[in-house]
Amino acid sequence: MRLWGVKAMNKLRIRMAAVLLLALSLSVGCGEEKLSSPEEYIAVYMENPQTEPDSSDAGGADETQVYNYIDNILFTGGSGCLRLSEEEFVPEERVFSESSVNVTELFAEGSDTAERISALGLPYIYLWQDSADVLASVDPDEYAENVVGSAVMLREKCPDSMVIVLSVLPAAQQISGADKVADFNSRLKGAVKSCPDKYLVFMDIFSPLSENGFIKDIYDMGDGVTLSRSGLRKLIEVIGDERFYNDLSGDGKYRYLYKDIYAERPDYTPTEGKIAYLTFDDGPSKYTPEILEILRNNNIKATFFITGWCIDGKEDTLRQIAEEGHTVGLHSWSHEYDEIYASPEAWMDDFAKVYNKVYDVTGKKPWAFRFPGGSYNNFNKETAETIIGEMKRRGFAYYDWNCATSDATTSATYESCIENLKDSIYSDHSVVLMHDSLKLTPEYLQDVIDIFTAEGYSFENIDAADEVQF
Numbered sequence: 001m002r003l004w005g006v007k008a009m010n011k012l013r014i015r016m017a018a019v020l021l022l023a024l025s026l027s028v029g030c031g032e033e034k035l036s037s038p039e040e041y042i043a044v045y046m047e048n049p050q051t052e053p054d055s056s057d058a059g060g061a062d063e064t065q066v067y068n069y070i071d072n073i074l075f076t077g078g079s080g081c082l083r084l085s086e087e088e089f090v091p092e093e094r095v096f097s098e099s100s101v102n103v104t105e106l107f108a109e110g111s112d113t114a115e116r117i118s119a120l121g122l123p124y125i126y127l128w129q130d131s132a133d134v135l136a137s138v139d140p141d142e143y144a145e146n147v148v149g150s151a152v153m154l155r156e157k158c159p160d161s162m163v164i165v166l167s168v169l170p171a172a173q174q175i176s177g178a179d180k181v182a183d184f185n186s187r188l189k190g191a192v193k194s195c196p197d198k199y200l201v202f203m204d205i206f207s208p209l210s211e212n213g214f215i216k217d218i219y220d221m222g223d224g225v226t227l228s229r230s231g232l233r234k235l236i237e238v239i240g241d242e243r244f245y246n247d248l249s250g251d252g253k254y255r256y257l258y259k260d261i262y263a264e265r266p267d268y269t270p271t272e273g274k275i276a277y278l279t280f281d282d283g284p285s286k287y288t289p290e291i292l293e294i295l296r297n298n299n300i301k302a303t304f305f306i307t308g309w310c311i312d313g314k315e316d317t318l319r320q321i322a323e324e325g326h327t328v329g330l331h332s333w334s335h336e337y338d339e340i341y342a343s344p345e346a347w348m349d350d351f352a353k354v355y356n357k358v359y360d361v362t363g364k365k366p367w368a369f370r371f372p373g374g375s376y377n378n379f380n381k382e383t384a385e386t387i388i389g390e391m392k393r394r395g396f397a398y399y400d401w402n403c404a405t406s407d408a409t410t411s412a413t414y415e416s417c418i419e420n421l422k423d424s425i426y427s428d429h430s431v432v433l434m435h436d437s438l439k440l441t442p443e444y445l446q447d448v449i450d451i452f453t454a455e456g457y458s459f460e461n462i463d464a465a466d467e468v469q470f
Helices: 003-024 038-045 079-086 113-120 131-135 140-157 178-193 229-240 288-297 315-323 344-362 384-393 414-424 440-454
Strands: 073-077 124-128 162-166 200-203 275-283 303-306 327-330 429-435
Touching (some): 073 079, 113 140, 131 178, 140 162, 140 178, 140 200, 178 200, 229 344, 275 440, 288 315, 288 440, 315 327, 315 344, 344 384, 414 440, 429 440
Parallel strands (some): 073 124, 124 162, 162 200, 275 303, 303 327
């Protein structure tokens, strides 16, 4: 394509995508979402993710004019893809595989897998390639031929669906044969490309998951061939490639971002009487272990609202917080007010990062969070209501505070923290704001505990606490 034609072509593609999605809007939100022809599958799949329809062309589109890509795909193939449903990235009904079964075995003669897939009528079928399948194979050309044979059979059984053959997953360097995966992928790509069926395509997910030809450590579950949760998340991001949503109006995109990030708070009954809920923001830090020791000595469970960028190098401390029965909440990744409150999408981008990091480290899904600066501040005047509404819709609970030591002020001292605390104790249920990122906090913490104890308070984490909000 000549350079002078690129901009014109992009505009044409944008308008074609807008027309396509406008047609889709008639069915979205009122029953099963459908595309009217296989050609439209390709139009959505191949759409340039770097461009979006101009909202001025949308004709007053609303959030019903959305084709949600991730809800229209399924995975089948090697047994490794079962972890997509186990880790709740994809619903169980849209993952077709069996334990210890490879791609070609899954579609062997007598199998009804293809028929069951066809019954769903989904437009995009991703064929998963475990590296374990390759390591057990002898000839790369034979392997590629068998995989493409399975893909062709899928297309025959599912004539109204695209089949996307994923490249073979990388393996760890210490795994015998791991260095051969790239060659198998080259043969597999060639076999798919030589297939005349335009609805059968190849997609490289080896490259983004690998480094120097082998799986990145962060994506390795530990056995050298199985993707960790971080690896699965990366794979989903690559596959989605911003096709999780296509929104004509440009509004409401945050509702379709990070579809695995939802919370379900356990049922609870608030404890009666005078309760102090000690909460700590901005950690973990080098001072957190000392705070944990003080809490342990006093047999107190508290709440830690974690700031994501602080976690690296302190994963053991974060795990200790969770293992000792304290509640682990979230307090953003960056704590940069002007960035995280710029838009609902910016908030979700930041929140997803800290959510996933805490989940990966602790193995527990957070359900509570605290807004940096509190739920209403000078940086989120335009976005607070939308962000709060979206977080509630996703099931998360947020906590402000009604008692504080003001330890994060530049003029804070031991004496000022104690006085500020005393001046702010007025509620039978006191949610106390402190920071485990400060040297000062462990110095005054025992006195805080003693003051509340003298006032007849007992201590709990927020698991049984009603939300305290500004």
